[in-house]
């Protein structure tokens with residue numbers, strides 16, 4: 001990579017090993033179920049998450065939307081924290097595609113008050129009321145916070161008690177699992193369906209997985225077709241996904257270590273506020289205690305060869321990944337120091 005790109009882990013290019021393996025990938029028509037590489041990837045994902053089956057999908061957004069479409073009926077409501085990715089960053093898709101209403105609850109970094117979540121469930125036995133069709137949660141949350149297993153378990157208990165399915169957006173489930181020092185299935189066990197991304201910190205160029213019961217995945221496969229997401233010789237992508245699962249899941253702890261190193265160095269810059277205790281995965285959020293135009297700051301960093309998203313409300317996000325090592329971090333901190341002291 002020419003730039004030091006800290007905007008997201010989605011910017012990661014496929015590794016050399018992935019590029020070489022893609023050349024050799026065995027393929028077939030996946031709409032017929034004939035692509036051996038896709039089948040292998042789906043089996044691997046299901047096995048790793050202790051789910052009965054899994055489905056390869058083009059994006060995390062499609063995985064989440066397929067889950068909503070498959071679990072719910074039109075007119076249902078979905079209980080969800082107000083800052084969940086599905087609410088904030090999926091372009092209103094649940095209303096458009098599934099005809100459901102998002103019942104957004106106050107959130108503390110992706111966690112709802114559990115009593116409130118349970119009391120919000122509705123059963124549709126009053127003609128004025130919609131039925132709760134689904135509960136959604138996200139772990140790791142996009143604020144970089146990992147929710148404890150106890151929260152997941154309690155939320156899942158509520159879902160089960162009330163006979164409502166629970167979908168987990170686990171886009172970065174392996175980062176979360178690494179922080180919790182557990183295998184990813186320990187998080188996924190508290191969900192009926194789980195989506196995770198191959199194309200973020202795991203470096204695959206394209207693709208996410210949706211996992212759940214055999215029946216659920218069967219229905220999701222049909223819905224994927226409806227959404228136009230059924231692909232043909234997609235083994236060339238699945239091959240990278242297999243390497244992502246096999247190799248890259250085992251190294252995501254390094255990205256957190258780099259994030260902690262970055263936070264330590266940024267903390268030494270007087271106008272920056274960062275709490276290393278908040279760094280659970282590969283994301284560093286930093287408050288800038290100095291008036292500076294967001295675009296001026298990002299342009300100045302870009303001139304030094306560093307890409308970041310403009311700060312929002314005085315807060316910057318840096319995301320570490322496979323292509324960010326100590327050298328890139330030290331260069332970034334040097335540039336921040338220079339820009340903020342001028």
Ligand SMILES: Cc1ncc(COP(=O)(O)O)c(C=O)c1O
Nearest residue numbers: 059060061062085138142169171
């Ligand atoms: C938590 C979370 N969920 C879902 C997605 C959607 O993934 P995609 O960009 O592949 O649609 C993202 C993407 O950044 C994400 O961070």
